Amino acid sequence: MARVSEIAAKVRSKNAGPFWLTIDIFCGSAEAFDRLRGALGDDRVARALGCAPAALKRFDIAELSVIKFSLPRPQVQGSIRDRDMHGASFANLVAELEIEDA
Amino acid sequence: MVRILIPSGALTAGVAARPDLIAIDGGSTDSGPHYLGTGTSKYARSSTKAEWRALMAARARAGVPLVIGTAGTCGADAAVDWMVEITREIAAETGEQLKLAVLKSGQSAESVATALEADRIRPLPPERPITPDLIRACTNIVALAGAEQVGAALATGADIVICGRTTDTAIISALPLMRGCHAGAAWHGAKIGECGALCTTNPQTGVIQIDFDGEGFTVTPMAETARATPHTVSAHMLYENSDPFILHEPGGHLDVTGARYAALDDRRVRVTGSRWVPSDRYTVKLEGARVAGHQSVTLALLRDPRYVANAAQWADDLARRCTAKARARLGRDDFTIELRLIGLNATLGALETARTAPCEIGVLAIATAPTEALAREAARMLNPYLLHHPLTEQEELPTFAFPFSPAEMHRGRIHEFCLHHVMELDDPMQAFRLEVFDIG
Numbered sequence: 001m002a003r004v005s006e007i008a009a010k011v012r013s014k015n016a017g018p019f020w021l022t023i024d025i026f027c028g029s030a031e032a033f034d035r036l037r038g039a040l041g042d043d044r045v046a047r048a049l050g051c052a053p054a055a056l057k058r059f060d061i062a063e064l065s066v067i068k069f070s071l072p073r074p075q076v077q078g079s080i081r082d083r084d085m086h087g088a089s090f091a092n093l094v095a096e097l098e099i100e101d102a
Numbered sequence: 103m104v105r106i107l108i109p110s111g112a113l114t115a116g117v118a119a120r121p122d123l124i125a126i127d128g129g130s131t132d133s134g135p136h137y138l139g140t141g142t143s144k145y146a147r148s149s150t151k152a153e154w155r156a157l158m159a160a161r162a163r164a165g166v167p168l169v170i171g172t173a174g175t176c177g178a179d180a181a182v183d184w185m186v187e188i189t190r191e192i193a194a195e196t197g198e199q200l201k202l203a204v205l206k207s208g209q210s211a212e213s214v215a216t217a218l219e220a221d222r223i224r225p226l227p228p229e230r231p232i233t234p235d236l237i238r239a240c241t242n243i244v245a246l247a248g249a250e251q252v253g254a255a256l257a258t259g260a261d262i263v264i265c266g267r268t269t270d271t272a273i274i275s276a277l278p279l280m281r282g283c284h285a286g287a288a289w290h291g292a293k294i295g296e297c298g299a300l301c302t303t304n305p306q307t308g309v310i311q312i313d314f315d316g317e318g319f320t321v322t323p324m325a326e327t328a329r330a331t332p333h334t335v336s337a338h339m340l341y342e343n344s345d346p347f348i349l350h351e352p353g354g355h356l357d358v359t360g361a362r363y364a365a366l367d368d369r370r371v372r373v374t375g376s377r378w379v380p381s382d383r384y385t386v387k388l389e390g391a392r393v394a395g396h397q398s399v400t401l402a403l404l405r406d407p408r409y410v411a412n413a414a415q416w417a418d419d420l421a422r423r424c425t426a427k428a429r430a431r432l433g434r435d436d437f438t439i440e441l442r443l444i445g446l447n448a449t450l451g452a453l454e455t456a457r458t459a460p461c462e463i464g465v466l467a468i469a470t471a472p473t474e475a476l477a478r479e480a481a482r483m484l485n486p487y488l489l490h491h492p493l494t495e496q497e498e499l500p501t502f503a504f505p506f507s508p509a510e511m512h513r514g515r516i517h518e519f520c521l522h523h524v525m526e527l528d529d530p531m532q533a534f535r536l537e538v539f540d541i542g
Contacts (some may be wrong), residue, residue, distance in 0.1 A: 014342055016342050017342075019522050076518065078136070080394060089450060
Protein backbone atom coordinates (compact mmCIF):
# COMPACT_ATOMS: atom_id res chain seq x y z
CA MET A 1 0.00 0.00 0.00
CA ALA A 2 1.12 3.54 -0.70
CA ARG A 3 -0.57 6.90 -0.40
CA VAL A 4 -1.42 8.96 -3.49
CA SER A 5 1.04 11.59 -2.19
CA GLU A 6 3.83 8.98 -2.26
CA ILE A 7 3.11 8.08 -5.88
CA ALA A 8 2.26 11.49 -7.37
CA ALA A 9 4.66 14.44 -7.66
CA LYS A 10 2.08 16.91 -6.29
CA VAL A 11 -1.59 17.14 -5.39
CA ARG A 12 -3.17 20.60 -5.10
CA SER A 13 -6.67 21.97 -4.70
CA LYS A 14 -8.09 25.42 -5.22
CA ASN A 15 -11.34 27.27 -5.78
CA ALA A 16 -12.46 27.61 -9.38
CA GLY A 17 -14.69 30.56 -8.53
CA PRO A 18 -16.81 30.65 -5.34
CA PHE A 19 -18.96 27.67 -6.35
CA TRP A 20 -16.44 25.11 -7.64
CA LEU A 21 -13.48 23.28 -6.25
CA THR A 22 -10.79 21.75 -8.44
CA ILE A 23 -8.12 19.20 -7.54
CA ASP A 24 -5.08 18.53 -9.71
CA ILE A 25 -2.98 15.41 -9.29
CA PHE A 26 0.37 15.90 -11.01
CA CYS A 27 1.46 12.27 -11.35
CA GLY A 28 4.97 13.15 -12.54
CA SER A 29 5.40 10.14 -14.87
CA ALA A 30 3.38 8.07 -17.30
CA GLU A 31 3.80 5.09 -15.00
CA ALA A 32 2.40 6.93 -11.96
CA PHE A 33 -0.39 8.34 -14.12
CA ASP A 34 -1.44 4.86 -15.28
CA ARG A 35 -1.31 3.48 -11.76
CA LEU A 36 -3.31 6.29 -10.20
CA ARG A 37 -5.79 6.53 -13.04
CA GLY A 38 -6.65 2.89 -12.51
CA ALA A 39 -6.78 3.07 -8.73
CA LEU A 40 -8.68 6.34 -8.28
CA GLY A 41 -12.21 5.43 -9.26
CA ASP A 42 -14.81 8.20 -9.37
CA ASP A 43 -16.78 6.62 -6.52
CA ARG A 44 -13.81 6.52 -4.23
CA VAL A 45 -12.75 10.10 -4.90
CA ALA A 46 -16.33 11.36 -4.60
CA ARG A 47 -16.70 9.61 -1.25
CA ALA A 48 -13.46 11.14 0.07
CA LEU A 49 -14.66 14.60 -0.95
CA GLY A 50 -18.21 14.12 0.27
CA CYS A 51 -19.88 14.68 -3.09
CA ALA A 52 -22.20 12.59 -5.26
CA PRO A 53 -20.23 10.64 -7.93
CA ALA A 54 -22.46 12.13 -10.63
CA ALA A 55 -21.40 15.65 -9.55
CA LEU A 56 -17.70 14.88 -10.01
CA LYS A 57 -16.09 16.02 -13.26
CA ARG A 58 -12.97 14.13 -14.21
CA PHE A 59 -10.19 14.83 -16.71
CA ASP A 60 -7.43 12.27 -17.34
CA ILE A 61 -4.79 14.23 -19.25
CA ALA A 62 -2.13 11.78 -20.42
CA GLU A 63 0.05 14.45 -22.11
CA LEU A 64 0.60 16.13 -18.74
CA SER A 65 0.33 12.98 -16.61
CA VAL A 66 -2.38 14.84 -14.72
CA ILE A 67 -5.67 13.65 -13.26
CA LYS A 68 -8.02 16.52 -12.51
CA PHE A 69 -11.25 16.42 -10.53
CA SER A 70 -13.74 19.30 -10.28
CA LEU A 71 -16.82 19.39 -8.10
CA PRO A 72 -19.36 21.85 -6.78
CA ARG A 73 -17.90 23.23 -3.56
CA PRO A 74 -19.14 21.25 -0.52
CA GLN A 75 -19.93 24.66 1.02
CA VAL A 76 -20.06 27.83 -1.04
CA GLN A 77 -16.81 29.75 -0.54
CA GLY A 78 -17.02 32.03 2.47
CA SER A 79 -20.49 30.91 3.51
CA ILE A 80 -21.12 30.40 7.21
CA ARG A 81 -20.28 26.69 7.15
CA ASP A 82 -17.23 27.02 4.91
CA ARG A 83 -13.96 26.26 6.68
CA ASP A 84 -11.39 26.82 3.96
CA MET A 85 -11.72 30.09 2.01
CA HIS A 86 -9.35 29.10 -0.78
CA GLY A 87 -10.21 25.41 -0.90
CA ALA A 88 -6.53 24.55 -0.49
CA SER A 89 -6.93 21.75 2.07
CA PHE A 90 -9.20 19.42 0.12
CA ALA A 91 -6.15 18.16 -1.77
CA ASN A 92 -5.11 16.30 1.39
CA LEU A 93 -8.20 14.11 1.28
CA VAL A 94 -7.08 12.79 -2.10
CA ALA A 95 -3.34 12.82 -1.32
CA GLU A 96 -3.93 10.60 1.72
CA LEU A 97 -5.96 7.91 -0.06
CA GLU A 98 -4.25 4.51 0.10
CA ILE A 99 -3.47 2.77 -3.18
CA GLU A 100 -2.99 -1.00 -3.48
CA ASP A 101 0.42 -2.15 -4.68
CA ALA A 102 0.54 -2.57 -8.42
CA MET B 103 2.10 41.44 -33.55
CA VAL B 104 0.93 42.66 -30.17
CA ARG B 105 3.19 42.34 -27.14
CA ILE B 106 1.63 42.36 -23.67
CA LEU B 107 3.74 42.59 -20.53
CA ILE B 108 2.20 41.01 -17.45
CA PRO B 109 4.05 42.01 -14.31
CA SER B 110 4.18 41.05 -10.70
CA GLY B 111 7.78 41.89 -9.93
CA ALA B 112 10.74 43.89 -11.24
CA LEU B 113 9.84 45.43 -14.57
CA THR B 114 13.06 46.72 -16.03
CA ALA B 115 13.69 43.88 -18.48
CA GLY B 116 10.06 43.83 -19.56
CA VAL B 117 9.98 47.52 -20.34
CA ALA B 118 13.20 47.22 -22.35
CA ALA B 119 11.48 44.65 -24.57
CA ARG B 120 9.07 47.39 -25.79
CA PRO B 121 5.61 46.02 -25.00
CA ASP B 122 2.41 47.46 -26.51
CA LEU B 123 0.57 47.29 -23.20
CA ILE B 124 1.17 46.49 -19.54
CA ALA B 125 -1.71 44.54 -17.98
CA ILE B 126 -2.20 43.61 -14.35
CA ASP B 127 -5.00 41.76 -12.59
CA GLY B 128 -6.04 43.57 -9.41
CA GLY B 129 -8.36 41.06 -7.80
CA SER B 130 -10.57 37.99 -7.81
CA THR B 131 -13.25 36.38 -5.68
CA ASP B 132 -10.61 34.19 -4.10
CA SER B 133 -10.33 36.10 -0.86
CA GLY B 134 -14.00 35.63 -0.14
CA PRO B 135 -17.26 37.58 -0.09
CA HIS B 136 -16.24 40.31 2.37
CA TYR B 137 -14.49 42.42 -0.25
CA LEU B 138 -17.32 42.46 -2.78
CA GLY B 139 -19.84 42.76 0.05
CA THR B 140 -18.15 45.89 1.36
CA GLY B 141 -16.64 47.21 -1.89
CA THR B 142 -13.17 47.29 -0.36
CA SER B 143 -9.66 46.05 -1.16
CA LYS B 144 -7.92 43.38 0.85
CA TYR B 145 -4.49 44.92 0.31
CA ALA B 146 -2.83 47.59 2.40
CA ARG B 147 -3.33 51.01 0.81
CA SER B 148 0.37 51.81 1.21
CA SER B 149 1.41 48.57 -0.51
CA THR B 150 -1.05 49.15 -3.34
CA LYS B 151 0.24 52.69 -3.75
CA ALA B 152 3.91 51.61 -3.76
CA GLU B 153 3.31 48.86 -6.33
CA TRP B 154 1.05 51.00 -8.50
CA ARG B 155 3.63 53.78 -8.42
CA ALA B 156 6.23 51.32 -9.80
CA LEU B 157 3.81 50.22 -12.53
CA MET B 158 3.00 53.82 -13.43
CA ALA B 159 6.73 54.57 -13.67
CA ALA B 160 7.24 51.53 -15.93
CA ARG B 161 4.33 52.72 -18.07
CA ALA B 162 5.88 56.17 -18.40
CA ARG B 163 9.22 54.65 -19.47
CA ALA B 164 7.55 52.29 -21.96
CA GLY B 165 5.17 54.99 -23.23
CA VAL B 166 2.30 52.51 -23.52
CA PRO B 167 -1.05 52.07 -21.77
CA LEU B 168 -1.26 50.45 -18.34
CA VAL B 169 -4.44 48.49 -17.60
CA ILE B 170 -5.62 47.10 -14.29
CA GLY B 171 -8.56 44.68 -14.13
CA THR B 172 -10.75 44.04 -11.09
CA ALA B 173 -9.27 47.03 -9.27
CA GLY B 174 -9.37 46.99 -5.49
CA THR B 175 -9.73 43.17 -5.12
CA CYS B 176 -13.46 43.04 -5.93
CA GLY B 177 -13.94 45.52 -8.78
CA ALA B 178 -16.97 47.17 -7.16
CA ASP B 179 -17.43 50.87 -7.95
CA ALA B 180 -16.20 52.00 -4.52
CA ALA B 181 -13.01 49.96 -4.94
CA VAL B 182 -12.47 51.52 -8.37
CA ASP B 183 -12.88 54.98 -6.84
CA TRP B 184 -10.27 54.04 -4.23
CA MET B 185 -7.82 53.03 -6.98
CA VAL B 186 -8.54 56.25 -8.91
CA GLU B 187 -7.83 58.28 -5.78
CA ILE B 188 -4.47 56.50 -5.32
CA THR B 189 -3.65 57.16 -8.98
CA ARG B 190 -4.44 60.86 -8.60
CA GLU B 191 -2.22 61.08 -5.53
CA ILE B 192 0.71 59.47 -7.35
CA ALA B 193 0.24 61.68 -10.41
CA ALA B 194 0.18 64.76 -8.17
CA GLU B 195 3.37 63.59 -6.44
CA THR B 196 5.27 62.80 -9.64
CA GLY B 197 3.89 65.73 -11.62
CA GLU B 198 2.69 63.46 -14.44
CA GLN B 199 -0.18 64.54 -16.65
CA LEU B 200 -2.24 61.55 -17.66
CA LYS B 201 -5.37 60.58 -19.48
CA LEU B 202 -7.25 58.15 -17.28
CA ALA B 203 -10.11 55.91 -18.45
CA VAL B 204 -12.30 54.34 -15.78
CA LEU B 205 -14.56 51.38 -16.58
CA LYS B 206 -17.19 50.65 -13.95
CA SER B 207 -18.85 47.25 -13.60
CA GLY B 208 -21.24 47.89 -10.70
CA GLN B 209 -24.88 46.97 -11.32
CA SER B 210 -27.89 48.52 -9.65
CA ALA B 211 -30.20 45.98 -8.03
CA GLU B 212 -33.08 47.44 -10.04
CA SER B 213 -31.39 46.86 -13.40
CA VAL B 214 -30.57 43.27 -12.49
CA ALA B 215 -34.09 42.67 -11.14
CA THR B 216 -35.49 44.06 -14.40
CA ALA B 217 -33.26 41.72 -16.40
CA LEU B 218 -34.49 38.81 -14.28
CA GLU B 219 -38.08 39.77 -14.97
CA ALA B 220 -37.30 39.98 -18.71
CA ASP B 221 -35.89 36.43 -18.60
CA ARG B 222 -32.42 37.69 -19.44
CA ILE B 223 -30.65 36.06 -16.48
CA ARG B 224 -29.66 32.41 -16.54
CA PRO B 225 -28.11 30.22 -13.85
CA LEU B 226 -24.71 28.61 -14.15
CA PRO B 227 -24.11 25.14 -12.74
CA PRO B 228 -24.34 24.38 -9.86
CA GLU B 229 -27.60 26.27 -9.98
CA ARG B 230 -28.31 28.73 -7.16
CA PRO B 231 -31.69 30.28 -6.40
CA ILE B 232 -32.39 33.83 -7.56
CA THR B 233 -35.31 36.15 -6.78
CA PRO B 234 -35.84 39.91 -6.98
CA ASP B 235 -35.58 40.02 -3.18
CA LEU B 236 -32.22 38.27 -3.24
CA ILE B 237 -30.96 40.70 -5.87
CA ARG B 238 -32.11 43.66 -3.77
CA ALA B 239 -30.45 42.19 -0.68
CA CYS B 240 -27.02 42.35 -2.35
CA THR B 241 -24.80 45.13 -1.04
CA ASN B 242 -22.84 45.01 -4.31
CA ILE B 243 -23.43 43.38 -7.68
CA VAL B 244 -20.81 43.48 -10.41
CA ALA B 245 -20.81 42.18 -13.97
CA LEU B 246 -17.57 40.77 -15.37
CA ALA B 247 -16.45 42.88 -18.31
CA GLY B 248 -14.91 41.15 -21.30
CA ALA B 249 -12.65 42.19 -24.14
CA GLU B 250 -15.28 44.49 -25.70
CA GLN B 251 -15.56 46.77 -22.67
CA VAL B 252 -11.83 46.82 -21.95
CA GLY B 253 -11.28 47.46 -25.66
CA ALA B 254 -13.65 50.44 -25.52
CA ALA B 255 -11.62 51.85 -22.63
CA LEU B 256 -8.35 51.34 -24.54
CA ALA B 257 -9.86 52.98 -27.63
CA THR B 258 -10.16 56.28 -25.71
CA GLY B 259 -6.38 56.53 -26.02
CA ALA B 260 -5.98 56.59 -22.25
CA ASP B 261 -2.56 56.26 -20.64
CA ILE B 262 -4.05 54.34 -17.73
CA VAL B 263 -7.21 52.24 -17.70
CA ILE B 264 -8.69 51.35 -14.31
CA CYS B 265 -11.35 48.67 -14.66
CA GLY B 266 -13.91 47.44 -12.21
CA ARG B 267 -14.66 43.73 -12.33
CA THR B 268 -13.39 42.13 -15.51
CA THR B 269 -12.64 38.52 -16.36
CA ASP B 270 -9.02 37.76 -15.49
CA THR B 271 -8.24 37.33 -19.17
CA ALA B 272 -10.03 40.29 -20.78
CA ILE B 273 -7.43 42.89 -19.82
CA ILE B 274 -4.84 40.88 -21.78
CA SER B 275 -6.97 39.67 -24.72
CA ALA B 276 -8.59 43.03 -25.52
CA LEU B 277 -5.69 44.65 -27.41
CA PRO B 278 -4.70 41.63 -29.54
CA LEU B 279 -8.37 41.18 -30.45
CA MET B 280 -8.69 44.88 -31.40
CA ARG B 281 -5.61 44.56 -33.60
CA GLY B 282 -6.92 41.48 -35.41
CA CYS B 283 -4.75 38.79 -33.84
CA HIS B 284 -6.04 35.21 -33.79
CA ALA B 285 -9.03 35.15 -31.42
CA GLY B 286 -8.34 31.70 -29.97
CA ALA B 287 -4.72 32.69 -29.35
CA ALA B 288 -5.76 36.02 -27.78
CA TRP B 289 -7.91 34.32 -25.16
CA HIS B 290 -5.67 31.33 -24.63
CA GLY B 291 -2.56 33.49 -24.24
CA ALA B 292 -4.48 35.70 -21.85
CA LYS B 293 -5.41 32.73 -19.68
CA ILE B 294 -1.84 31.43 -19.68
CA GLY B 295 -0.52 34.87 -18.80
CA GLU B 296 -3.10 35.99 -16.24
CA CYS B 297 -0.92 35.03 -13.25
CA GLY B 298 2.39 36.22 -14.69
CA ALA B 299 5.22 33.75 -14.17
CA LEU B 300 2.96 31.11 -12.63
CA CYS B 301 3.06 29.45 -16.08
CA THR B 302 6.86 29.05 -15.87
CA THR B 303 9.36 26.92 -13.97
CA ASN B 304 9.93 29.78 -11.51
CA PRO B 305 6.60 31.32 -10.48
CA GLN B 306 8.18 33.78 -8.04
CA THR B 307 9.95 35.71 -10.79
CA GLY B 308 6.72 37.48 -11.65
CA VAL B 309 6.98 39.10 -15.05
CA ILE B 310 6.22 37.46 -18.38
CA GLN B 311 5.64 38.69 -21.89
CA ILE B 312 3.21 37.28 -24.42
CA ASP B 313 3.43 38.01 -28.14
CA PHE B 314 0.20 37.54 -30.09
CA ASP B 315 -0.10 37.25 -33.86
CA GLY B 316 -2.37 35.96 -36.59
CA GLU B 317 -1.90 32.28 -35.76
CA GLY B 318 -0.86 31.86 -32.16
CA PHE B 319 1.08 33.28 -29.25
CA THR B 320 4.53 33.00 -27.70
CA VAL B 321 5.27 33.03 -23.97
CA THR B 322 8.59 34.50 -22.78
CA PRO B 323 9.50 34.80 -19.10
CA MET B 324 11.36 38.02 -18.33
CA ALA B 325 13.55 36.64 -15.55
CA GLU B 326 16.65 34.74 -16.63
CA THR B 327 16.01 32.13 -13.95
CA ALA B 328 12.54 31.28 -15.29
CA ARG B 329 11.75 29.00 -18.22
CA ALA B 330 8.47 28.44 -20.01
CA THR B 331 8.15 24.85 -21.22
CA PRO B 332 5.29 23.14 -23.09
CA HIS B 333 4.48 21.42 -19.79
CA THR B 334 4.44 24.54 -17.56
CA VAL B 335 2.41 26.48 -20.14
CA SER B 336 -0.19 23.83 -20.91
CA ALA B 337 -0.50 22.93 -17.21
CA HIS B 338 -1.58 26.49 -16.42
CA MET B 339 -4.93 25.73 -18.07
CA LEU B 340 -5.59 23.56 -15.00
CA TYR B 341 -5.22 26.48 -12.61
CA GLU B 342 -8.42 27.70 -10.92
CA ASN B 343 -10.33 26.23 -13.85
CA SER B 344 -13.02 23.58 -13.40
CA ASP B 345 -12.58 22.49 -17.04
CA PRO B 346 -8.97 22.60 -18.33
CA PHE B 347 -10.00 22.74 -21.99
CA ILE B 348 -12.90 25.20 -22.03
CA LEU B 349 -13.02 28.76 -20.73
CA HIS B 350 -16.26 30.74 -20.88
CA GLU B 351 -15.95 34.45 -21.57
CA PRO B 352 -18.41 37.19 -22.55
CA GLY B 353 -19.45 36.49 -26.13
CA GLY B 354 -18.23 32.92 -26.45
CA HIS B 355 -15.81 30.35 -25.19
CA LEU B 356 -12.22 29.28 -25.67
CA ASP B 357 -11.57 25.65 -26.63
CA VAL B 358 -7.95 24.48 -26.27
CA THR B 359 -8.59 20.80 -27.02
CA GLY B 360 -6.60 21.09 -30.25
CA ALA B 361 -3.87 23.41 -28.97
CA ARG B 362 -0.25 22.54 -29.75
CA TYR B 363 2.54 23.64 -27.43
CA ALA B 364 6.03 23.78 -28.96
CA ALA B 365 9.33 24.77 -27.32
CA LEU B 366 11.00 27.49 -29.43
CA ASP B 367 14.12 27.08 -27.31
CA ASP B 368 14.71 26.11 -23.69
CA ARG B 369 12.73 29.03 -22.27
CA ARG B 370 10.07 30.14 -24.79
CA VAL B 371 6.90 28.33 -25.86
CA ARG B 372 4.84 28.81 -28.99
CA VAL B 373 1.14 27.87 -28.89
CA THR B 374 -1.16 27.40 -31.89
CA GLY B 375 -4.42 25.60 -32.58
CA SER B 376 -6.56 27.27 -29.87
CA ARG B 377 -10.11 27.94 -30.96
CA TRP B 378 -12.55 30.74 -30.07
CA VAL B 379 -16.21 29.76 -30.42
CA PRO B 380 -18.57 32.76 -30.48
CA SER B 381 -21.94 32.36 -28.74
CA ASP B 382 -25.35 33.31 -30.12
CA ARG B 383 -26.05 35.61 -27.21
CA TYR B 384 -23.75 38.09 -25.53
CA THR B 385 -23.74 37.38 -21.80
CA VAL B 386 -21.74 38.63 -18.85
CA LYS B 387 -21.32 36.81 -15.56
CA LEU B 388 -22.70 38.42 -12.42
CA GLU B 389 -21.25 38.35 -8.92
CA GLY B 390 -23.14 39.50 -5.88
CA ALA B 391 -22.66 39.50 -2.14
CA ARG B 392 -25.13 40.12 0.62
CA VAL B 393 -25.03 40.33 4.40
CA ALA B 394 -25.21 36.86 5.93
CA GLY B 395 -25.36 38.02 9.54
CA HIS B 396 -23.05 39.17 12.28
CA GLN B 397 -20.44 37.07 13.95
CA SER B 398 -18.55 36.88 17.23
CA VAL B 399 -15.74 34.37 17.62
CA THR B 400 -14.01 33.03 20.73
CA LEU B 401 -10.84 30.98 20.86
CA ALA B 402 -10.25 28.70 23.85
CA LEU B 403 -7.49 26.11 24.29
CA LEU B 404 -7.72 22.62 25.78
CA ARG B 405 -4.45 21.22 27.17
CA ASP B 406 -5.65 18.76 29.86
CA PRO B 407 -5.06 15.31 28.24
CA ARG B 408 -8.46 13.97 29.31
CA TYR B 409 -10.26 16.91 27.69
CA VAL B 410 -8.06 16.69 24.60
CA ALA B 411 -8.91 12.98 24.27
CA ASN B 412 -12.65 13.64 24.66
CA ALA B 413 -12.84 17.00 22.92
CA ALA B 414 -15.49 16.09 20.33
CA GLN B 415 -17.89 14.76 22.93
CA TRP B 416 -17.19 17.77 25.18
CA ALA B 417 -17.79 20.23 22.33
CA ASP B 418 -21.03 18.56 21.20
CA ASP B 419 -22.41 18.65 24.72
CA LEU B 420 -21.32 22.24 25.25
CA ALA B 421 -22.82 23.48 21.98
CA ARG B 422 -26.10 21.71 22.68
CA ARG B 423 -26.44 23.10 26.21
CA CYS B 424 -25.37 26.61 25.34
CA THR B 425 -27.69 26.75 22.31
CA ALA B 426 -30.63 25.62 24.44
CA LYS B 427 -29.87 28.22 27.10
CA ALA B 428 -29.41 31.00 24.54
CA ARG B 429 -32.70 30.08 22.82
CA ALA B 430 -34.52 30.26 26.14
CA ARG B 431 -32.92 33.51 27.27
CA LEU B 432 -33.01 35.33 23.93
CA GLY B 433 -36.47 34.00 23.07
CA ARG B 434 -35.47 33.18 19.49
CA ASP B 435 -33.67 30.55 17.44
CA ASP B 436 -32.39 32.46 14.42
CA PHE B 437 -28.77 32.24 15.53
CA THR B 438 -26.16 29.47 15.41
CA ILE B 439 -23.40 28.36 17.73
CA GLU B 440 -20.71 26.22 16.13
CA LEU B 441 -17.54 24.81 17.69
CA ARG B 442 -14.64 23.80 15.45
CA LEU B 443 -11.84 21.82 17.03
CA ILE B 444 -8.42 22.91 15.82
CA GLY B 445 -6.10 19.91 15.99
CA LEU B 446 -8.93 17.47 15.33
CA ASN B 447 -10.90 18.45 12.20
CA ALA B 448 -11.36 22.23 12.06
CA THR B 449 -10.20 22.38 8.43
CA LEU B 450 -12.19 19.55 6.86
CA GLY B 451 -14.96 18.81 9.36
CA ALA B 452 -16.79 15.55 8.76
CA LEU B 453 -14.59 14.74 5.74
CA GLU B 454 -11.45 14.44 7.90
CA THR B 455 -10.01 10.93 7.97
CA ALA B 456 -6.72 11.51 9.85
CA ARG B 457 -6.77 10.34 13.47
CA THR B 458 -3.53 11.68 14.95
CA ALA B 459 -3.68 12.49 18.66
CA PRO B 460 -2.77 16.13 19.36
CA CYS B 461 -1.34 17.47 22.65
CA GLU B 462 -3.72 20.42 22.67
CA ILE B 463 -6.88 21.50 20.88
CA GLY B 464 -7.99 24.97 19.86
CA VAL B 465 -11.71 25.52 20.23
CA LEU B 466 -12.96 28.02 17.69
CA ALA B 467 -16.44 28.95 18.89
CA ILE B 468 -18.47 30.86 16.33
CA ALA B 469 -21.72 32.66 17.13
CA THR B 470 -23.65 33.90 14.10
CA ALA B 471 -26.86 35.94 14.40
CA PRO B 472 -28.94 38.43 12.42
CA THR B 473 -27.73 41.44 14.42
CA GLU B 474 -24.48 42.46 16.05
CA ALA B 475 -26.13 42.74 19.46
CA LEU B 476 -27.44 39.18 19.24
CA ALA B 477 -24.11 37.79 18.05
CA ARG B 478 -22.42 39.46 21.02
CA GLU B 479 -25.04 38.13 23.42
CA ALA B 480 -24.67 34.57 22.11
CA ALA B 481 -20.87 34.81 22.32
CA ARG B 482 -21.06 36.05 25.92
CA MET B 483 -23.31 33.15 26.82
CA LEU B 484 -20.65 30.84 25.37
CA ASN B 485 -17.94 32.39 27.52
CA PRO B 486 -18.58 30.57 30.83
CA TYR B 487 -19.03 27.25 29.02
CA LEU B 488 -15.75 27.65 27.14
CA LEU B 489 -14.01 28.50 30.40
CA HIS B 490 -15.45 25.85 32.72
CA HIS B 491 -17.64 23.24 31.01
CA PRO B 492 -17.01 19.81 32.66
CA LEU B 493 -17.02 16.50 30.80
CA THR B 494 -19.18 14.91 33.51
CA GLU B 495 -21.44 16.33 36.18
CA GLN B 496 -19.52 14.64 39.03
CA GLU B 497 -16.28 16.57 38.73
CA GLU B 498 -14.78 19.78 39.92
CA LEU B 499 -15.18 22.58 37.39
CA PRO B 500 -12.19 22.64 35.02
CA THR B 501 -10.69 25.85 33.69
CA PHE B 502 -9.37 26.16 30.14
CA ALA B 503 -6.95 28.62 28.56
CA PHE B 504 -8.25 31.86 27.06
CA PRO B 505 -5.56 33.69 25.09
CA PHE B 506 -7.34 37.06 25.22
CA SER B 507 -9.45 39.37 27.34
CA PRO B 508 -12.11 40.00 26.30
CA ALA B 509 -12.32 36.46 24.98
CA GLU B 510 -14.80 37.36 22.24
CA MET B 511 -13.62 38.77 18.90
CA HIS B 512 -16.36 40.59 17.09
CA ARG B 513 -16.17 40.11 13.35
CA GLY B 514 -19.05 42.46 12.67
CA ARG B 515 -21.11 42.07 9.55
CA ILE B 516 -20.29 39.01 7.44
CA HIS B 517 -21.17 38.52 3.79
CA GLU B 518 -21.90 35.65 1.45
CA PHE B 519 -21.71 35.19 -2.33
CA CYS B 520 -25.17 34.72 -3.69
CA LEU B 521 -25.27 35.06 -7.48
CA HIS B 522 -23.98 32.48 -9.94
CA HIS B 523 -25.63 33.66 -13.11
CA VAL B 524 -25.07 35.28 -16.47
CA MET B 525 -26.97 38.31 -17.79
CA GLU B 526 -27.74 38.76 -21.46
CA LEU B 527 -26.91 42.15 -23.03
CA ASP B 528 -27.96 43.70 -26.35
CA ASP B 529 -24.83 45.81 -26.41
CA PRO B 530 -21.66 44.93 -24.47
CA MET B 531 -21.47 48.47 -23.02
CA GLN B 532 -25.10 48.37 -21.83
CA ALA B 533 -24.21 47.29 -18.29
CA PHE B 534 -20.93 49.23 -17.99
CA ARG B 535 -19.92 52.87 -17.66
CA LEU B 536 -16.83 54.41 -19.17
CA GLU B 537 -15.47 57.78 -18.03
CA VAL B 538 -12.33 59.59 -19.15
CA PHE B 539 -10.45 62.18 -17.07
CA ASP B 540 -7.28 64.23 -17.42
CA ILE B 541 -5.35 64.08 -14.18
CA GLY B 542 -2.15 65.62 -12.79
